[in-house]
Amino acid sequence: MHELAITQSILDIAEKVAREHGATKVKTVHIKLGEYSGVVPQCVQDYFDVISQGTIAQGAVLDIQRLPVVIHCLDCDRDSPIDRRHVRCPLCGSTHLKLIQGREFYIESLEVD
Amino acid sequence: MEIKVMHQVMAWNEDVSDAVKAKLADHQVCLVNVMGSPGAGKTSTIVALIKAMRERYRIGVIEGDIAGQIDADAIHAMGIPVTQIDTDGACHIEAMSIEKMLPEFDLDNLDVIFVENIGNLVCPAEFNIGESFRVALLSVPEGDDKVEKYPLMFATTQALVMNKYDLKDYFDFDDQRVEQSAREQNPEVAVFRLSNRDGSGLSELVDWLSQKIDAQIGRCQG
Numbered sequence: 001m002h003e004l005a006i007t008q009s010i011l012d013i014a015e016k017v018a019r020e021h022g023a024t025k026v027k028t029v030h031i032k033l034g035e036y037s038g039v040v041p042q043c044v045q046d047y048f049d050v051i052s053q054g055t056i057a058q059g060a061v062l063d064i065q066r067l068p069v070v071i072h073c074l075d076c077d078r079d080s081p082i083d084r085r086h087v088r089c090p091l092c093g094s095t096h097l098k099l100i101q102g103r104e105f106y107i108e109s110l111e112v113d
Numbered sequence: 114m115e116i117k118v119m120h121q122v123m124a125w126n127e128d129v130s131d132a133v134k135a136k137l138a139d140h141q142v143c144l145v146n147v148m149g150s151p152g153a154g155k156t157s158t159i160v161a162l163i164k165a166m167r168e169r170y171r172i173g174v175i176e177g178d179i180a181g182q183i184d185a186d187a188i189h190a191m192g193i194p195v196t197q198i199d200t201d202g203a204c205h206i207e208a209m210s211i212e213k214m215l216p217e218f219d220l221d222n223l224d225v226i227f228v229e230n231i232g233n234l235v236c237p238a239e240f241n242i243g244e245s246f247r248v249a250l251l252s253v254p255e256g257d258d259k260v261e262k263y264p265l266m267f268a269t270t271q272a273l274v275m276n277k278y279d280l281k282d283y284f285d286f287d288d289q290r291v292e293q294s295a296r297e298q299n300p301e302v303a304v305f306r307l308s309n310r311d312g313s314g315l316s317e318l319v320d321w322l323s324q325k326i327d328a329q330i331g332r333c334q335g
Contacts, residue, residue: 002204002240005207006123009125017116037239038264085261085298086297086298087297105121105122106121108119109115110116110118111115112115113114
């Protein structure tokens with residue numbers, strides 16, 4: 001349900017950036033979303049289809065790419081992708097970690113006419 | 114044509130969250146984001162914490178509710194400054210709502226604000242509200258599988274409180290399973306077992322909170 005507020009933000013940014021570049025239609029919004037996030041991509045697209053009606057982004061496809069969670073182990077000094085349900089270094093078992101990827105949520109680019 | 118954007122989707126919330134944090138830091142106020150399901154015991158726990166901590170800290174409360182102000186009235190009756198965010202149906206509190214509420218408080222005469230978030234294990238976890246730290250409640254009747262089912266809530270909290278712990282034997286609630294699965298996702302989480310009916314476990318939670326609050330507002334222990 002919270003996806004609505006988030007989708008509104010995506011639409012606002014896409015419209016603003018497209019206008020600044022003199023575009024008349026937004027075709028695709030490329031988004032990067034870390035696996036750590038609880039946002040449901042299909043839900044975002046569904047909301048987008050509704051709230052973008054009558055805007056230059058109507059009908060645009062949200063291309064949402066998930067980024068795996070990657071940690072840096074502060075004990076063995078190596079980076080590893082992990083399952084967020086098991087937060088530990090898969091190489092040495094340490095839980096002394098730094099998250100280096102997985103919380104991203106940003107619009108990377110737009111395809112426009 | 115392709116346009117490079119690189120714009121954070123959550124920037125509208127994160128920027129305000131940072132502003133709230135900075136303002137509270139200026140006034141040396143600690144904001145505690147209290148989250149959990151409807152009926153997990155958020156209000157009862159906040160009331161118990163106020164009673165246990167009001168001699169030591171000047172406390173305020175922000176009540177988030179989808180509708181009504183039953184909880185705010187209960188806190189107000191204790192003589193604690195309280196404001197109500199009526200989200201009018203929304204499932205979570207955003208940083209903007211907290212920012213709007215801060216002028217209602219005399220921040221120079223407060224040490225702690227407890228925010229009672231909307232009863233929900235999903236959406237509130239996604240939004241920083243300028244909190245110093247989070248406390249997530251899971252009550253025994255909800256079941257011992259909830260940490261596995263709602264990972265973000267329990268992965269992003271600094272404390273997990275198993276509430277209504279006195280009911281444990283009636284619900285076949287495996288507290289070790291809860292603690293283990295919480296630590297799998299969140300190795301640093303502090304875990305508490307609380308009963309607001311008989312007060313057991315409260316002093317451990319109060320001690321932990323006091324340490325966190327003191328660190329936040331620059332007060333020495335003792």
